[in-house]
Amino acid sequence: MTMPVIELREVSRRYDDGPPALHEVSLTVRPGEAVAVLGPSGSGKSTLLNLIAGLDRPDTGTVTVDGVRVDRLGEAGSALYRRSKVGMVFQFFHLLDDLTVADNVALPARLAGTARGEADRRAAELLDLLGIARHSRAYPGRLSGGERQRVAVARALVNRPALLLADEPTGALDTAAGEDVSRLLTDLNAEGQTVLVVTHDPALARSCTDRTVRIADGRITEDVRTRTVSPGAVR
Known part of the structure; x- marks a missing residue:
């Protein structure tokens, strides 16, 4: 059987003296x-997203992404992991306004040690x-919200990550641009990209994913498959 892209086992995380933010959560996501x-x-x-992205560590349990035990990584290892294994798309784009669109997309590849020519070719391809x-050659401030989110998706994919994490990717967009980004995520997944979308919007979940996991009070309350995915799909 194909190795999972994401595997969480009995993961718990508590902050200060409050109730657990996550309590014994187990989750497996397969390629594609x-x-x-x-x-x-x-x-x-x-x-949950922060633990998968290596931005936080669980108090108990294990987090494995594409064969990497993320919960064991130190600061330098976490940064390398995010550059090589995970592409992240956020609600507010986080593009650098003083870099061109092409340079924004190529930047993670350059930080990962890719030669400038190859990074630029990959950016142009995306x-x-x-x-x-x-x-x-434009600057992000000249683009619409939907266009900037497309740039952010290209940047997230430049290092060919095993996993694309999208955190409320349509939250800052109008309806038309949001639908455009939803179609983009659907198309990327159809080509084999594994995608995890964190959202409060059921319509977005229905439109671009094949499985819905509901979480409440730090526990998974529902895990429902809505479409069939071909096993072993590759990015």
Whole structure:
């Protein structure tokens, strides 16, 4: 059987003296799946994302992503892991306004040690794939919200990550741009990219994922498959 991209086993995380943000959560995501994690504010979904991204560590349990024990990584190891294994897309883009679109996309590859020419070629390939090559020399401030999110997705994919993490990727967009980004995530998943979307929006979950995981009070309360994914899909 194909190794999971994400495997959490009995993961718990507590902050200060409050109730657990996560309590004995176990979750497996296979290659080629598109999974939505749904829950209201304070449910634990952001903590779950941070643990998978290596931005936080569990108090108990294990977090493994693409064969890497993320919960064991130190600060330097976590940074290397995020550059090589995970692409992240956020609600507010986090693009650098003083770099061109092409340079924003190429930057993670350069930080990972890729030669400039190869990083630029990969950035150009992705911008063309995502339909925004015409904006490669523009600066992010000149683009619409939907276009900036496409740039952010290209940047997240530049190092060919095993996993694309999207945190409320349509939260700052109008309806039309949000639908555009939803279609983009669907298309990427259809090509084999494993996707985990963290959101409070059931419509986004229905439109671009094949499985919905609901979380409340730090526990998984529902895990439902809505479409069939071919086993062993590759990125």
